[in-house]
Amino acid sequence: MPAYEKKKIGTAQLTFDGKSVDMDVWEGTLGERAVDIGALRKNTGLITYDPGYVNTGSCESNITFVDGDNGILRYRGYDIEDLANNCTFVEVAYLLIQGKLPTRDELQKFSRLLNQHSMIHEDMLIFFRNYPERAHPMAIASAMGVSLSSFYPELEDIEEAKNIAATRLLSKLRTMAAASYKKFIGEPFIYPSSKLTYCENLLNMMFGSPVAEYQIDPVLVKAMNQLLILHADHEQNASTSVVRLVGSTGANLYASIAAGICALWGPYHGGANQEVMDMLEEIVRNGGDVDAMIARAKDPNDSFRLMGFGHRVYKTYDPRAKVAKRVCEEVLGKLGVNDPLLEVAKKLEERALNDDYFIKRKLYPNVDFYTGITYRAMGFPTNMFTVLFAIGRLPGWIAQWYELHGDAAQKIGRPRQIYIGAPKETFVPIDQRVSG
Secondary structure (H helix, E strand, C coil), X not given: CCCXXXXXXXXXXXXXXXXXXXXXXXXXCCCCEEECCCCHHHHHCCCCCCHHHCCXXXXXXXXXXXXXXXXXXXXXXXXXXXXXXHCCHHHXXXXXXXXXXXXXXXXXXXXXXXXXXXXXXXXXXXXHHHCCCCCCXXXXXXXXXXXXXXXXXXXXCCXXXXXXXXXXXXXXXXXHHHHHHHHHHCCCCCCCCCCCCHHHHHHHHHHCCCCCCCCCCHHHHHHHHXXXXXXXXXXXXXXXXXXXXXXXXXXXXXXXXXXXXXXXXXXXXXXXXXXXXXXXXXXXXXXXXHHHHHHHHHCCCCCCCCCCECCCCCCCCCHHHHHHHHHHHHHHHHHXXXXXXXXXXXXXXXXXXXXXXXXXXXXXXCCHHHHHHHHHHHCCCHHHHHHHHHHHHHHHHHHHHHHHHCCCCCCCCCCCCCCCXXXXXXXXXXXXXXXX
């Protein structure tokens, strides 16, 4: 992969209270510009204040490019639509982790490693048996993810070891996700098969049975590949930033990924497609009145919000949502499913896209809007949606973790703050303190 670097395009100066600092201005390969504030506090005593880090660049990265204003998402330079329409999830995982699309031989070798490392240690099955019957699969996934570090030794940072660590996580988390689902519904665990591809194995372990062969539908396998590809990476989002932050402390790959899973669990991040489903079901229960929900979303005195619309980065139609909508229609059409939620979702999208309120605020459907409907049609319960997101995001997290550890400029993450507490209190012994 060619080496690209940022270039200096000028300087910016900040002056405050008689002190000045010159700050380099850098430009990335696709025109993104950043002011280097590394010397700001040293020279002026100031720090930046940026809640949510919405204007803060924490690193250099050559993995994913997002242009939210123009609806562009690329992995290693490749448009998301091209990858989703032409690649398997394993190919895209290889691209993100290794930095290039694999040759046929490289893909076969990577696939063999995935099959080789797909089983989990038998002792880990004890963990599953001791979780509460209705334990959320995300709780199990995060705990089992960090537990992998107890069963598998640390590997040196060489290429072959990198492959093994990556394929272990990609394969074993998928196997553990399926096991957590079987635990949830009280069915026996289905072991992975070396005869099946990555997504075939996932579907078989989820829906297979020891007493009846599961018929693997190629349409569902293709859809599973495409949905996982859509989730594979998304620049410095909340969970990826957590993976990098934990990794910056020297924590191992497994611990960092487990932290990312926990971050992804939140309803404003990976759990958003479950929130979309809850919203659509509420609309159906209320007679399918889309206009009433639109009115509620526009009412400043109503706390209701349209889930699946708008994005921190995208100010136009999320390119992943276009693919997700098509996949949804293909899957429901193939299965012959007439889901009223899909019709409500389409009406909701149509109304919002033609309403000045949403247009002015640049609130368009995001990737979460249609994925939940597809997963439900495939047979996944809603509490598995975020686990599937985590499986899809794994290659991105792994790639980001390795990139962090290959960047000599990176330091342990340590944000600053603006303190707004008491200046100084006089200490009073407990016997002299007055209530109230």
